[in-house]
Amino acid sequence: MNIAEQNVINFIRENKERGTRLLQRLVQEGSIRGKESKAQAVIIEKCRELGLELDIWEIGDEELRSHPAFCSDRKDFSGNPNVVGVLKGEGGGKSIILNGHIDVVPVGENTAWKHDPFSGHIEDGRLYGRGSTDMKGGTAALLLAMEALIKSGIRLKGDLIFQSVIEEESGGAGTLAAILRGYRADGALIPEPTNMKFFPKQQGSMWFRIKVEGVQAHGGTRYEGVSAIEKVMLIIGGLQELEKKRNEELNDPLFSRIPIPIPINIGKIQSGEWPSSVPDLAIIEGRMGVAPSETLEDAMSAMETAVSRLAESDAWLSKHPPSVEWFGAKWFPGSLETDDALVTTLAESFAAIRNEDPVIEASPWATDGGYLDKVGNTPVLIFGPGTTRLAHETNEYIELDQMFQSAEIIALALMKWCENVQE
Numbered sequence: 001m002n003i004a005e006q007n008v009i010n011f012i013r014e015n016k017e018r019g020t021r022l023l024q025r026l027v028q029e030g031s032i033r034g035k036e037s038k039a040q041a042v043i044i045e046k047c048r049e050l051g052l053e054l055d056i057w058e059i060g061d062e063e064l065r066s067h068p069a070f071c072s073d074r075k076d077f078s079g080n081p082n083v084v085g086v087l088k089g090e091g092g093g094k095s096i097i098l099n100g101h102i103d104v105v106p107v108g109e110n111t112a113w114k115h116d117p118f119s120g121h122i123e124d125g126r127l128y129g130r131g132s133t134d135m136k137g138g139t140a141a142l143l144l145a146m147e148a149l150i151k152s153g154i155r156l157k158g159d160l161i162f163q164s165v166i167e168e169e170s171g172g173a174g175t176l177a178a179i180l181r182g183y184r185a186d187g188a189l190i191p192e193p194t195n196m197k198f199f200p201k202q203q204g205s206m207w208f209r210i211k212v213e214g215v216q217a218h219g220g221t222r223y224e225g226v227s228a229i230e231k232v233m234l235i236i237g238g239l240q241e242l243e244k245k246r247n248e249e250l251n252d253p254l255f256s257r258i259p260i261p262i263p264i265n266i267g268k269i270q271s272g273e274w275p276s277s278v279p280d281l282a283i284i285e286g287r288m289g290v291a292p293s294e295t296l297e298d299a300m301s302a303m304e305t306a307v308s309r310l311a312e313s314d315a316w317l318s319k320h321p322p323s324v325e326w327f328g329a330k331w332f333p334g335s336l337e338t339d340d341a342l343v344t345t346l347a348e349s350f351a352a353i354r355n356e357d358p359v360i361e362a363s364p365w366a367t368d369g370g371y372l373d374k375v376g377n378t379p380v381l382i383f384g385p386g387t388t389r390l391a392h393e394t395n396e397y398i399e400l401d402q403m404f405q406s407a408e409i410i411a412l413a414l415m416k417w418c419e420n421v422q423e
Helices: 003-014 016-028 037-049 132-151 173-180 219-224 228-250 296-312 315-319 341-354 369-374 400-418
Strands: 053-057 082-087 096-101 126-128 160-165 188-190 198-202 204-213 264-271 281-290 323-331 360-363 380-382 397-399
Touching (some): 037 053, 096 173, 198 341, 204 296, 296 315, 341 400
Antiparallel strands (some): 264 281
16 A cells, blocks of 8 residues: 555544544434435535535436436425535546435334434444435445545546435436436446445346236125135236246356345235125235346336236136236346456455455345446446445444445545546
């Protein structure tokens, strides 16, 4: 490690209190959907302090809403902007997008939390609160890494494009808006909570709804009707077989530690209005995983074909075929080769800080990286602090040491990727 790199690392290690306070302030602003503005104000203040070129705008224009990749049921984005801060390079180096989402999922039942979910409570090296691990800890690591470079007098050849976007948890409209605004780069890093692993591949996902018809009858003479519940059970069984088949065919070593790489999850089921009646309609809703190597359209076709073939094998369903609808959120899959320059650059920095090689796996969930990859044509790596299983959970927390270590790794990687201007 040279002197410039050591100075950057020393800055991060000497300013842990500053980084902790930044994360705490972000967590204390409970940026659930539709209430992202106050947390974004914290981001804006920090970007101004760092002297970044700021771009603050409200998304939701016609270009975004008419784009084929747009997917959101949100009617009003006003008052809750996207924020981009750019540190311009001096030319000749590679650029990079540093993307983080500011929105967090709802807290659920407040009484189930040990501390107020937006307290930012610190205990035993952990900072608690909704969004601490997903993914405000990663965003704080990005800002701390950039601050270390700036305060250490590091001049880069390539541009750093920091993004704090809304709507990731609801379908990625914020990142799509940033792409359509013209932000592209030679690479992108998203510090989602990966347990400090590298995720060069990630599954996509889509929400689906399947409706199955039946015939009403009195429960005492149920044989005179057709139970939509019984018929939808056949569909669920067929989806389980489809899931098994799709995962057997995936055969990707990066998914080897994930029990079900691309799941088909049934999240909701609705049927019937009266215990003594045969129900004439059953509706299931769920989430379908999409492999990194396939398109959303291919995945849709696979499910629609499976449901159609299953219906043909049942006398009732063949005459009353189930309907398959695609609604709500969708996320594109993403894929990056493990020997890509972005991966190897981060890996070198990882080894320099942790004295070991990173574990490289596929992501068990989707991120905004799919938009950057498929729409923005930008290579994306997912790597960041935080425990994957704690995302969206009660009593969510982040290990602060992971956040600081991530900042060190990212800072060194930025110096390598964008190239440090030699005096």
